Amino acid sequence: MHFTFRQLQIFESVARHLNFSRASEELHLTQPAVSMQIKQLEDLAGLPLFEHMGKRIFLTHAGKELFEHTRIIAKQMKEAREALESLREGVSGRLDIAIISTAKYFAPNLLARFCEQYPAVQLKLSVNNRAGIVEQLMENDVDFAIMGQPPEGMDLIHQPFAxxxxxxxxxxxxxxxxxxxxxxxxxxxxxxxxxxxxxxxxxxxxxxxxxxxxxxxxxxxxxxxxxxxxxxxxxxxxxxxxxxxxxxxxxxxxxxxxxxxxxxxxxDWHLVHHKDKRHSPVARAFKQFLLEVAPVMLSPPTQANKDDITT
Known part of the structure; x- marks a missing residue:
């Protein structure tokens, strides 16, 4: 099977939106062109990737399997573009960060300081509870998460910073x-x-x-x-x-x-990411910044011994 990257890109957009019209708008293609590429991809796969029910479309089992792989490919291509841009223009690009709701009381100050140091960086910040952030990390939807209690027994790396x-x-x-x-x-x-x-x-x-x-x-x-x-x-x-x-x-x-x-x-507050995450230059810059600056900025007035249950 000789899939082209363009075919996989078109499939990923249609699968994500479950709508040919939205995919064609996102990709700046005509809808017939999108439909033709999907038909060619299905012919190469030898399996239907979508099924139509009235005006709605759904992924078949084969489509769901392929979608998981194309999501990874799309993410890696995005990271590759950002890495090249950072090498060409210095530390720049997009950084996706999820924070536990309690962290919203200090995270904006940290991020503002980071953006002062790296003005070309674009930030996306989402606030969620612990369960929601774990899901974002496991789905590879964010570069980092800031949380107080990382889950155990999962493919995550965490480092305390404050x-x-x-x-x-x-x-x-x-x-x-x-x-x-x-x-x-x-x-x-x-x-x-x-x-x-x-x-x-x-x-x-x-x-x-x-x-x-x-x-x-x-x-x-x-x-x-x-x-x-x-x-x-x-x-x-x-x-x-x-x-x-x-x-x-x-x-x-x-x-x-x-x-x-x-x-x-x-x-401790922890910086958490998936163990297989490939960090862009901007992500590496943020990690170094956080580990150096946050302990000073977040030094609490309360002096207490760390309880054993919090490790």
């Missing part, structure tokens, strides 16, 4: 702020405002409690740190949050830290 302290906080008028001595058991019995299942912050907290034989029942589950902070300030419960998300609230005394034994829990 510390991340987690605190239990409450509004200043909460009864626990008057307690002379707090225990973890007493605090765990309180109504908690927690992140949604799949959040790294929640997994960290529940794992810590589990090691002490405790389970917390959330009063509310929310997918936004901002919503959790506002709910805590309103007196709806107490919360377990990264210090990076509550710096302003602590400074203005809208929230206070509860002196719970064993807290803060400190873990």
């Amino acid at each position: 510390r991340n302290a987690h605190l239990i906080v409450a509004p200043p008028h909460h009864p626990l702020t008057e307690a002379k001595r707090l225990t973890l058991e007493r605090v765990a019995a309180e109504p908690f405002l927690l992140r949604e299942k799949g959040s790294g912050t929640r997994e960290l907290f529940e794992r810590y409690l589990s090691q002490h034989g405790l389970v917390v029942k959330p009063r509310m589950e929310m997918s936004s740190n901002e919503t959790i902070k506002q709910a805590a300030i309103a007196g709806m419960g107490i919360a377990f949050l990264s210090e990076h998300t509550i710096t302003l609230e602590l400074e203005t005394h809208r929230l206070v830290t509860l002196p719970v034994p064993g807290f803060p829990i400190v873990r």
Whole structure:
């Protein structure tokens, strides 16, 4: 089978859009030209790649198999173009970064500093929870991810670059702020405002409690740190949050830290990528920048020993 790169490029576009018209617009070709190339590709493969149902098209089993390979080819060609552009013009090109939602409180400052140093770089930033970022990494949709707790047993490489302290906080008028001595058991019995299942912050907290034989029942589950902070300030419960998300609230005394034994829990922020990822010059420049600059920029005011469970 002698496929041409152009045929595979056209197939990848049609398979991604599942629409011949959109593919023809993207490739600046006429629709008959796209249809002809797909027909030739199917003849070479000896198998149908698409099936038509009314006005919609779907990938056949053979089409799905070929699509997985063409996605990899398209990604590698993009990386090759960016590498050549960087060699010709210096550090430039596109960088795709995914960050855990908690990291949005500091990532823009880091990226702004990076762009000052490398103004020709184009950034794409996506914010997701832990489960969503793992999927992006495994699908090779991003160059890097910034997250607090990389998954184990997967084809991922992670490198720590800064510390991340987690605190239990409450509004200043909460009864626990008057307690002379707090225990973890007493605090765990309180109504908690927690992140949604799949959040790294929640997994960290529940794992810590589990090691002490405790389970917390959330009063509310929310997918936004901002919503959790506002709910805590309103007196709806107490919360377990990264210090990076509550710096302003602590400074203005809208929230206070509860002196719970064993807290803060400190873990690392990690830069994560797929083990088979081929990094462009701009990606390598970003990694070096992050490892050098982030520890200084993100040095937290809280000094705490790193808990064993956070490794």
